[in-house]
Amino acid sequence: MSSMSYEPTQIFFIVLSGIILMLLMSGFIIVMVLLHRQQQLRNHQKMDSLRAEYEKTMLKVEKEIQDQTLSFIGQELHDNLGQILSLTKLTLNSPDEESFSEGKRLINHAIKEVRSLSKRLNLDWVKEVKLQDFISNELQKIEASGFCKTQFETNVEALTLDQDKKLVLIRIIQECLNNIIKHAEPSVIYISLMEKNDALSVTVKDNGKGFDAEDKSKGMGLHNLKSRIETIGGTLNLSSIIGIGTEIKLLLPFE
Structure with a gap:
């Protein structure tokens, strides 16, 4: 029965090859881990950027709608509610009972308009x-x-x-x-x-x-x-x- 024998030089090269292979594998794993972490970091940065852009957009949209709502309310106060109250004043200046009833109706209408406008002062609508x-x-x-x-x-x-x-x-x-x-x-x-x-x-x-x-x-x-x-x-x-x-x-x- 024969046995295989290696020269010391061969053993050295086998061990050296194994070490080099292990180093290459270790290096490859380290590089892959670093690349993965960099990708994760980029993804986190992208998500943070998207989240910040989303929040910025929502704040701007809310402000614009609130500004437009205030503009609408100002116009309604001037054109609609102001006209109702002026008409109410003229109506109540008349002494007859029919004018008094019409004045009450106009006042109730004005109250409804005020309530409707107050609801638009926030974004609950x-x-x-x-x-x-x-x-x-x-x-x-x-x-x-x-x-x-x-x-x-x-x-x-x-x-x-x-x-x-x-x-x-x-x-x-x-x-x-x-x-x-x-x-x-x-x-x-x-x-x-x-x-x-x-x-x-x-x-x-x-x-x-x-x-x-x-x-x-x-x-x-x-x-x-x-x-x-x-x-x-x-x-x-x-x-x-x-x-x-x-x-x-x-x-x-x-x-």
């Missing part, structure tokens, strides 16, 4: 209002002002949205309508609110002047709208033709 009701009310106000005709189409009956998402959508729709009123000169504003393929779709369209969507001087507002919808996981697409009108489509996937 966002929790209560349905998105479809908000859109319908905004379009009714535009049409009642005589600015232009409006159309609203929806297949949404029961819609549950996170308050922050609803807040952002409300602000984007407000901004779209403000831009139309300021610049578009349309005869019709059309909005649709649809549930499609596990997503909420909002389309805001007008038949006004349109504009060059590639014009960088008009791109900042669009960039802000895109940034906001992306913050809550949605997308925005705009198309506009000069002399034909503008269409903005928002798509927000359901969780």
Whole structure:
């Protein structure tokens, strides 16, 4: 029976090879661990950045809605409530009983208006209002002002949205309508609110002047709208033709 024997030099090279292999494996593992930790750090930094951007967006949206609400309340106090109270004063100056009854009715109406306005001083109304009701009310106000005709189409009956998402959508729709009123000169504003393929779709369209969507001087507002919808996981697409009108489509996937 024969046995295999190794020269001391061979044994040395075998041991040395084993050590080198172990060092290479150890080095590879260390490099992989370091790369993994760097990736984790980058992911944490990205998440922190996204979270900060989200919080910044929400704070800005809340402030803008509050500012717009205060502007609306100031206008209502001047144009609506002020007119009611002036009419009440004139009515109560008359001595007959019928005028007194009409004055009481006007005072009750003024109290209701004050209560309604007080509810809008904070953002609690966002929790209560349905998105479809908000859109319908905004379009009714535009049409009642005589600015232009409006159309609203929806297949949404029961819609549950996170308050922050609803807040952002409300602000984007407000901004779209403000831009139309300021610049578009349309005869019709059309909005649709649809549930499609596990997503909420909002389309805001007008038949006004349109504009060059590639014009960088008009791109900042669009960039802000895109940034906001992306913050809550949605997308925005705009198309506009000069002399034909503008269409903005928002798509927000359901969780």
